[in-house]
Amino acid sequence: MSRLRLAHRTELDATSALGIRLPDGRNVLLVKVHERISAFVNRCPHQGVMLQAEPNVFLEASGELIQCTMHGALFLPETGECIFGPCQGRHLEPVVVSVDAEGNIQLAGK
Numbered sequence: 182m183s184r185l186r187l188a189h190r191t192e193l194d195a196t197s198a199l200g201i202r203l204p205d206g207r208n209v210l211l212v213k214v215h216e217r218i219s220a221f222v223n224r225c226p227h228q229g230v231m232l233q234a235e236p237n238v239f240l241e242a243s244g245e246l247i248q249c250t251m252h253g254a255l256f257l258p259e260t261g262e263c264i265f266g267p268c269q270g271r272h273l274e275p276v277v278v279s280v281d282a283e284g285n286i287q288l289a290g291k
């Protein structure tokens with residue numbers, strides 16, 4: 182079973198965040214916070230827009246929370262839950278990924 186490779190974990194070393202477009206057209210963000218990698222569809226639950234104003238900038242200044250630059254909503258990288266802002270209590274849509282022994286980040290279940 183071949184899995185779609187999205188990136189290598191070293192690509193997240195510099196920015197801790199990466200925006201990717203999947204072959205099915207979905208825009209996805211990968212983030213690494215405290216060495217944990219998670220992925221979500223790049224669409225804010227507030228107004229349905231993409232989160233970033235600049236390429237690959239998805240984390241707020243502390244590097245611990247995902248931020249929507251449109252109105253400043255903040256999301257937990259573990260669950261995608263919005264904990265501050267106009268969509269508080271709603272969630273980013275998760276994308277299940279896995280990391281293999283070589284550090285390849287792959288779309289799970291395909």
Ligand code: FES
Pocket residue numbers: 225226227228229230249250251252253254266267268
């Ligand atoms: S569109 Fe994301 S906080 Fe409003």
